[in-house]
Amino acid sequence: SQQGEEDPQALSIQEGENATMNCSYKTSINNLQWYRQNSGRGLVHLILIRSNEREKHSGRLRVTLDTSKKSSSLLITASRAADTASYFCATDAFGGTSYGKLTFGQGTILTVHP
Amino acid sequence: GAVVSQHPSRVICKSGTSVKIECRSLDFQATTMFWYRQFPKQSLMLMATSNEGSKATYEQGVEKDKFLINHASLTLSTLTVTSAHPEDSSFYICSARDRGGLSLHFGNGTRLTVT
Numbered sequence: 001s002q003q004g005e006e007d008p009q010a011l012s013i014q015e016g017e018n019a020t021m022n023c024s025y026k027t028s029i030n031n032l033q034w035y036r037q038n039s040g041r042g043l044v045h046l047i048l049i050r051s052n053e054r055e056k057h058s059g060r061l062r063v064t065l066d067t068s069k070k071s072s073s074l075l076i077t078a079s080r081a082a083d084t085a086s087y088f089c090a091t092d093a094f095g096g097t098s099y100g101k102l103t104f105g106q107g108t109i110l111t112v113h114p
Numbered sequence: 115g116a117v118v119s120q121h122p123s124r125v126i127c128k129s130g131t132s133v134k135i136e137c138r139s140l141d142f143q144a145t146t147m148f149w150y151r152q153f154p155k156q157s158l159m160l161m162a163t164s165n166e167g168s169k170a171t172y173e174q175g176v177e178k179d180k181f182l183i184n185h186a187s188l189t190l191s192t193l194t195v196t197s198a199h200p201e202d203s204s205f206y207i208c209s210a211r212d213r214g215g216l217s218l219h220f221g222n223g224t225r226l227t228v229t
Contacts, residue, residue, distance in 0.1 A: 104158045
């Protein structure tokens with residue numbers, strides 16, 4: 001089953017504005033991760049938040065996690081044109097045969113206009 | 115940081131031929147590697163989990179005889195698309211997890227076009 005639904009599917013903003021992307025999931029998780037993908041390239045890990053954490057910061061990135069609502073958000077502050085990319089959330093399921101496998105959401109395509 | 119190298123980055127082949135894609139962890143040992151497939155503007159779909167020294171674990175609906183995976187060493191996994199068809203055209207991405215790490219390190223992907 002598809003884990004990790006993201007919205008919006010596409011987001012277009014001006015440089016300097018903040019970008020917020022949301023991710024919802026269905027099953028219990030060990031952690032939730034956000035990745036970035038430039039067009040035609042592999043994914044780059046941005047930030048990881050564990051299931052017992054509620055908020056985490058890394059530079060201009062802020063991630064929140066609400067396990068009661070099974071949702072997470074990624075905020076990019078003071079966006080730059082270089083932030084233009086696709087962003088994916090990925091859930092690391094809890095135990096069983098899914099252990100260690102990440103399931104990716106549909107992604108948000110972010111376009112930052114100079 | 116951990117680096118995963120994937121080759122080739124692009125390959126064009128004719129229907130019926132086989133294509134091998136390599137995924138190497140350059141500065142760490144990876145007992146487990148993952149192979150994903152991605153269609154344009156879509157998410158990554160996990161195809162299989164490659165385990166060093168043992169058989170790969172395939173996801174439901176993925177033909178193991180068509181997508182052969184070999185993980186012969188702690189730093190190399192290969193995906194061979196056998197008897198390729200145009201519908202196999204896609205972006206294939208490998209990833210590996212560093213021992214004790216929780217995040218994945220990705221290769222830059224392989225764009226496969228079957229004519």
